[in-house]
Amino acid sequence: MSTTTKDDMTLLSSSHNKRRRNEKEGDEKTATTVTTNNNTNDTGTSRDYYFDSYAHHGIHEEMLKDTVRTETYKNAILNNKHLFRDKIVLDVGCGTGILSMFAAQAGAKHVYAIDCSDIVTKAKEIISLNGYDDSITVMKGKVEDTTELPNLKTFSTDNKVDIIISEWMGYFLLYESMLDTVLHARDKWLVPQNGIIFPDKATMYLCGVEDGMVKRDRIDFWSNVYGFDMSPIRDVALHEPIVDVIDSKQIITDTVPIFSVDLLTCSRASSKEYNNVNSFQSNFQLVTTRDDFLHGLISYFECEFTQVHAQTLRLSTSPFCHYTHWKQTVFYLQDVLTICENDDIVGVIDCKPNPNNDRDLDIQIQLVINGKFINNYQTQMMYRLR
Numbered sequence: 001m002s003t004t005t006k007d008d009m010t011l012l013s014s015s016h017n018k019r020r021r022n023e024k025e026g027d028e029k030t031a032t033t034v035t036t037n038n039n040t041n042d043t044g045t046s047r048d049y050y051f052d053s054y055a056h057h058g059i060h061e062e063m064l065k066d067t068v069r070t071e072t073y074k075n076a077i078l079n080n081k082h083l084f085r086d087k088i089v090l091d092v093g094c095g096t097g098i099l100s101m102f103a104a105q106a107g108a109k110h111v112y113a114i115d116c117s118d119i120v121t122k123a124k125e126i127i128s129l130n131g132y133d134d135s136i137t138v139m140k141g142k143v144e145d146t147t148e149l150p151n152l153k154t155f156s157t158d159n160k161v162d163i164i165i166s167e168w169m170g171y172f173l174l175y176e177s178m179l180d181t182v183l184h185a186r187d188k189w190l191v192p193q194n195g196i197i198f199p200d201k202a203t204m205y206l207c208g209v210e211d212g213m214v215k216r217d218r219i220d221f222w223s224n225v226y227g228f229d230m231s232p233i234r235d236v237a238l239h240e241p242i243v244d245v246i247d248s249k250q251i252i253t254d255t256v257p258i259f260s261v262d263l264l265t266c267s268r269a270s271s272k273e274y275n276n277v278n279s280f281q282s283n284f285q286l287v288t289t290r291d292d293f294l295h296g297l298i299s300y301f302e303c304e305f306t307q308v309h310a311q312t313l314r315l316s317t318s319p320f321c322h323y324t325h326w327k328q329t330v331f332y333l334q335d336v337l338t339i340c341e342n343d344d345i346v347g348v349i350d351c352k353p354n355p356n357n358d359r360d361l362d363i364q365i366q367l368v369i370n371g372k373f374i375n376n377y378q379t380q381m382m383y384r385l386r
């Protein structure tokens with residue numbers, strides 16, 4: 001009989017809310033090949049799920065049911081069998097093994113599927129069940145701690161893989177910090193000449209948004225709760241970006257790129273000051289497209305598979321495209337601004353991992369707005385994505 005308590009349920013549900021990296025204590029240092037565990041009663045506890053949110057099937061269900069996401073990978077792989085035939089593939093963060101099985105279906109000679117979460121036990125079972133035991137080696141461990149890919153020399157004389165596939169993107173693209181894991185795998189195992197990474201490019205965009213209803217509901221709500229002033233919580237809520245669906249009709253400025261990365265060529269430490277791949281600073285200029293009220297800025301990202309045959313495949317999380325589980329990331333401003341068409345918003349966005357917890361991102365946005373009714377409005381907001 002289940003003995004789940006209310007506290008367990010809270011832990012369980014909070015761990016499903018966000019895609020989160022594994023923080024399970026005592027992870028093996030070196031990746032080990034996974035043997036199948038047939039004991040179906042051996043389910044994780046809520047504490048396990050808290051530290052290892054990817055161990056629970058719920059998060060994988062959400063990702064697999066995101067058809068924009070999963071179909072784009074499927075099309076990229078299965079419509080490019082000529083790239084995969086007889087090739088060695090590394091799946092970084094294999095989860096349920098879905099991308100590895102697409103690669104095996106596409107004719108890969110061998111696939112290495114690595115994941116540090118307990119979900120790999122299920123991936124191993126799934127891969128066996130679908131008849132890919134011989135073509136996919138499943139390994140449990142952190143990619144960074146994995147010293148060798150078993151029998152790689154028997155498949156490849158130079159001890160390298162031809163293709164890396166990975167779905168590493170977090171909210172605001174960089175949340176979860178998995179990009180560095182893929183680059184680590186690239187530097188260690190990808191063939192130096194003509195190596196393929198799916199996807200190989202990513203760009204983050206910024207634009208202005210009218211979002212009065214949600215700002216009132218999620219932020220201003222705290223100013224008057226059953227007649228009590230709870231504005232200390234309003235201050236906290238305002239400084240946490242919200243992951244939410246934004247209707248394209250709410251976008252009231254043009255859109256500008258603020259960060260882009262080429263996974264084939266970028267170095268793991270981009271500059272001295274920003275010596276982390278999850279850090280960037282970008283100046284931006286937005287022009288408002290109609291008379292309206294500005295409540296905040298939103299960010300979204302796009303990834304590209306440029307090494308596919310013929311036309312580049314794009315996976316977009318734009319509000320102008322179909323829904324994805326990444327939604328958009330909203331940064332509310334302190335004030336509501338009355339803007340007119342062709343007003344000018346000039347700013348700087350700066351993103352760094354939090355010094356005390358490098359999985360969290362500290363994002364600072366500085367703005368100056370000049371327009372018909374606004375004269376030199378300046379603001380500086382500090383956000384923490386956690």
Ligand SMILES: C[S@@+](CC[C@H](N)C(=O)[O-])C[C@H]1O[C@@H](n2cnc3c(N)ncnc32)[C@H](O)[C@@H]1O
Binds near residue numbers: 054095096099
């Ligand atoms: C976003 S999920 C993608 C799962 C699967 N590839 C898919 O497309 O459905 C990312 C996976 O990467 C794993 N992961 C994150 N960081 C990792 C690391 N450093 N080493 C190994 N696996 C990692 C997580 O446990 C998670 O299962």
